[in-house]
């Protein structure tokens with residue numbers, strides 16, 4: 068690092084490394100210089116002149132957002148001259164601004180309002196008629212009101228630099244200048260809505276939130292996105308029990324401000340009119356609403372009866388349920404029903420990876436590592452489609468630290484835009500292509516390898532052997548689909564492995580065996596849709612389903628319990644990198660109960676002693692008993708992400724690569740949930756074709 | 761999308777004028793020449809130029825909005841641009857423009873029903889020394905008066 072520089076800002080001395088901008092140096096001594104166009108982490112614009120400061124010995128005011136600190140500088144950030152200049156700038160910004168704050172979405176959290184309150188003049192010298200342009204709808208998600216726009220370029224830069232989409236530009240000139248979407252009158256883009264969040268004013272508004280609320284009339288719940296495995300923190304804005312917005316403006320999670328379209332807009336499945344709100348029971352061949360006690364009673368009787376006669380149970384768990392629910396479910400199956408017939412939809416070979424890493428420490432990468440690693444290798448995955456946050460992290464690492472990314476994938480991917488090298492290889496044949504990258508990869512100080520579902524079974528071991536042979540520190544990410552796919556594995560929702568990847572004495576039936584067993588007596592499905600494309604072999608099997616919607620599986624059920632979604636409950640989930648984070652309940656949906664509670668009620672009715680079924684108590688048990696989960700509580704309690712410790716020791720994997728079937732979701736789909744999200748179905752982009760070169 | 765062989769040859773020469781990696785510099789002339797051939801910047805043309813120069817579609821949108829000589833709507837056979845910027849304004853440019861509107865019966869950026877004429881009020885066209893000035897397609901007409909405008913339009917009408 069270059070020699071530190073000492074300067075004085077508002078009488079306070081501050082030491083910063085050479086090259087630090089004055090606006091950043093000021094932050095270090097607690098001085099916030101107002102800024103519209105400056106946005107940390109993005110290219111400099113110097114367009115708004117709000118950040119002007121007075122520098123002694125310099126004749127003119129200087130924009131502190133582009134002024135590098137220099138030795139001995141003496142700076143005044145609130146001198147009368149500066150305050151006057153800001154007042155003047157605001158007067159210009161307001162010449163054509165409609166000042167419709169009373170109805171503007173941003174009212175109350177608007178940076179232009181705040182600045183005008185602080186520096187602005189109470190009246191304007193302009194008497195001309197304001198230049199007005201009508202609001203435009205660019206897509207189901209994004210609306211633009213040019214009259215409110217202050218041309219700060221934030222939206223353009225996050226979209227282009229942050230995401231690599233580049234769907235926004237600036238066109239026309241003078242008072243007519245405005246932001247333009249990628250296709251003349253409409254947007255074709257990722258529809259992530261980040262541009263809306265960063266807009267300092269109400270120029271960009273969101274299809275789900277616009278004109279619905281005032282920011283102070285809502286409750287906020289910081290929770291974890293339930294759509295993919297990346298585990299973005301998202302803050303739900305809840306009004307009268309209904310979520311109307313999701314964002315992460317406080318940058319509190321592992322994802323900074325990033326959210327993809329699913330995180331920012333895909334929450335609307337929660338309030339879909341098709342949500343189940345009462346237990347259903349099959350009577351005369353038809354599913355009819357019944358009371359909770361009747362449904363619980365019937366299922367309990369049936370379970371006890373089948374158990375008593377030594378009948379067979381099949382239990383299918385969820386890739387979105389909390390760790391507590393997955394843990395409790397396997398405990399219910401193993402202790403309560405005395406069966407190892409438990410499984411879930413597996414989407415990545417985590418077990419083989421952990422086994423192949425036996426004896427190594429610090430071999431699993433965290434989401435943050437993707438931002439700090441010197442190099443990354445993506446094998447057999449289209450990150451921008453399937454793992455938007457991980458794609459964002461790698462791109463940010465390249466932007467800020469010039470890291471190198473290598474890609475081995477079947478088709479073109481967005482990472483090609485900046486990848487050091489991109490190699491095309493058929494799914495399953497990626498490993499052969501790696502040799503060609505060996506010499507390049509060895510050059511780097513360290514490496515993260517991310518691999519998709521086409522690398523499974525022995526291929527995972529070969530990949531780890533390849534990593535070992537490079538002679539540099541290598542960490543891994545096994546890409547899995549949903550918000551708690553990883554947790555379902557870790558919690559032992561598997562026929563052959565108990566929580567923490569411990570062998571069970573007698574492995575049970577896997578998911579395929581259950582569905583095709585001619586003698587299965589009971590199938591109990593908690594938050595999954597295994598019968599989406601298949602029939603259950605045993606037509607006489609008694610089927611119990613806990614679900615949000617009447618899915619194909621629920622339609623086949625004898626009893627359906629209406630389940631709460633991740634956004635309506637507490638508990639923890641483990642992301643694709645093995646980091647544990649806490650859910651916080653936001654909205655409420657009448658009639659639905661969290662899966663943990665449903666299982667608890669069932670256990671109680673059956674007279675089983677499986678322990679207290681509150682999320683906190685179950686999590687305590689997980690921390691005590693599941694290998695790798697003795698994570699730091701304060702980190703989780705304060706909304707942080709706590710990495711699980713890598714399992715150190717051999718895992719008795721019975722390799723079944725054939726059971727690893729990724730859902731093939733894209734940026735705009737999310738399994739069953741996506742089907743019930745109006746916004747995800749409304750955006751017009753063809754998933755997958757959109758951003759290909 | 762294909763263009764005439766002459767235009768293709770022109771594009772090929774044009775692109776060579778720019779150093780490797782800076783081909784996007786050819787954006788404005790390419791749009792302009794193509795517009796001359798097909799009449800306007802159509803969505804197909806936009807996509808084609810984006811593809812050939814490896815620029816994002818939105819970058820072309822930016823250029824299209826900024827430069828008034830580029831148009832999305834087809835213009836008349838004779839596109840009349842009257843300057844009303846300072847020098848022309850002082851020497852009767854505004855009256856000239858008003859006269860053109862009346863004579864043609866159309867307003868700014870409009871086209872006559874027969875498709876012969878379109879009119880546009882423009883900023884400086886670099887002919888201040890001979891103000892008021894105007895353009896018909898690429899041809900300059902200097903020291904204009906309403907009378908000279910009348911006879912010019914009449915002679916253009918006869919050309920049909």
Ligand code: SF4
Pocket residue numbers: 209222225226227230232233234235254256257258259260261262263
């Ligand atoms: S929604 Fe996202 S991808 Fe689309 S323009 Fe805005 S920032 Fe860009």
Ligand code: SF4
Pocket residue numbers: 215216217218219220221222223246262265266267268270271
């Ligand atoms: S739309 Fe918002 S973010 Fe974009 S330039 Fe205008 S004010 Fe800035």
Ligand code: SF4
Pocket residue numbers: 292293294295296297298299325326327328329330331454455456457
């Ligand atoms: S990247 Fe994944 S976790 Fe993040 S917002 Fe998108 S779907 Fe949710």
Ligand code: FES
Pocket residue numbers: 101102103104105112113114115116117118119130131132133
């Ligand atoms: S913040 Fe410095 S000019 Fe806009």
